[in-house]
Amino acid sequence: MSIQLSIQNLSKIYPTGEGVRDITVEVERGELVTLLGPSGCGKTTVLRSVGGFIEPSGGSIQIGGREVSQLPPEKRPSAMVFQSYNLWPHMTVFDNLAFSLKLKKIKKKELTKKVSWALGLVHLLGMEKKYPSELSGGQQQRIALARALLLEPEVLLLDEPFSALDAKLRHELREELREIQAKQNLTMLFVTHDQEEALSISDRIVVMNKGHIEQIAKPQDIYNQPASLFVAQFIGRMNFLKGIAEADKITVGPMEFLNFHQYTGEITIGVRPEDVILTEGQGLEAKVEKIMMLGHYAEITLHTIIGRLKMFVDRGDMNKFQVKNTIKVQFSTIQAFNHQNEKYDRRNQVI
Template identity: 50%
Template sequence: MNDTSTKVRISDLKKTYPNGDGVEHIDLDVHEGEILTMLGPSGCGKSTILRTIAGFERADSGSIIIDGRDVTNLPPEKRPTGMVFQSYNLWPHMTVEENLAFGLKLRKVGKKQISADIDGVLDMIKMPGVQKKYPSQLSGGQQQRIAIARTLLLKPSVMLLDEPFSALDAKIRMQMREELRKLQSRLNITVIFVTHDQEEAMSISHRIVVMRKGAFEQIGTPSEIYDSPATKYVAGFIGEMNMIERQGETIAVRPEDIAIGPDEPFGGRVVGVMNMGHYNQVLISSTEHGDLKAFLRKDDFADLHEGGDIRYRFMKARTYKHAA
């Protein structure tokens, strides 16, 4: 990834709807060759920004620069972007080959070149030989691969993905994330990805923009977002967190940052132990910090049981002052 080159620059962007929803004062630089993910709950404005970059929504004010060119007032077909949607948007009456060829034909690409390009992109997404199949003959994950391939064939400067994997089951979703990351790295394409799934954002992104109510809460790498959440909202939104309210402040502690041992300063009672695979989730009550959740290695604490006493301390915590 090349952090020194700005691929997309958004300056003071505003897009609001008659009901008052939307975004304003949006400033964002997207680096060449990175996957930048906009993460947040439904209605926070992340898809609005993506659709405005694509040209499907018209900005009320501000500017969008791609490759040094102002595209703010250009229609979608004049922008160097390609968009992949949640719903695949494949034409059911067309074969895979016809779906993939459609955009290339509009660009007057020759038949031989179209055939060669399609063969190449199908090999790239590990789906050779499906040219004559119809979308209904493919699984959801395969259809989404074809939708991504169709966008790749048009060689966009920026690929835009709006919740592309949310309709897939968990295992296929994980596989698609891995494949997207490999494709992005191989082609060094710039990707702007929208999701409400924090695990998805953490697993594929070079940088994450955490959004809330039409505004940015924090921009950073997955490690920065997870280890150093800038606000109480980000701390509570990303990953598991114990939120301990004190007068005038909130103390945030990750479950994995709770240490257990006989000589630790604080005491409580175990009220639940859940086997989570390679670790145990331990619920602790009757503490001076309220109810707590801790993640502990199973092998180290195999003797923990419900109703037993426990001693603990916080290895790391962040404090957020309440607004006056």
């Protein structure tokens, strides 16, 4: 596939010294790439630099093979959907959507057809005569998305568009966005701090931290093979424990794992709650402290000699656990991080 958006060595340093440095990201045509990270990590700076709302200190931005770094926002083949809807309150939905098309001198019949097409995409046909104040937050954001789609951008930029909405509505809208993106083969650069949102809709995720990129990978690889301790801590739930590495093994309490990278000394071990499993044989003795039902699964809190652990089990297996009972557990998979560089070792299997 061809590269639709190419960001090369992008830097933007603010007077405070904060910003982003040497950011390189390429987005293929029809791909949805998410910039993910905590507040202040630089993800919005990258997005707004692509949109032309921030002037970079250095680097190159190409859309469709064309350098756009020196172009103002209105001259770039991109469109932005903001967190705030930015709809004109005195205009109807139809007029909000038709405004940019009227500037292009599009004939009324074609203009009406295009507006209906966009409203159909966001499931809001019949809302043409309503004003923004008569719409819910979710409907207003759909209109903002439809307005951006009418510009027929080569790259659609989305800056935390669902963060102001409630959880149920966020889930619905990101499903709809993914459906529209696939149907129209849109190229999207999406910004969020919500890891669940990023994991659920992205083709690839760019995890950012303090102005630089920690990892670029597919969602399943980000989750299963975090490239650094920061990524492991930021993405999903994980138990962190101290381990000792020497020769060809890593020791965590009574358990031993392969030491693929020949780490030595103290290291940090990461274990997903779903990778903590019951065992009948040798394992780690654990006392059940708490059982929390969380829908289709339960979270079990365990007390062990190496620290407190969280364990996820299927709701059908909850009858195997009783508070204050003692069980034995094993780790099906661990992830090891060297303190020197905090880099991911690789998936480690039990010896």
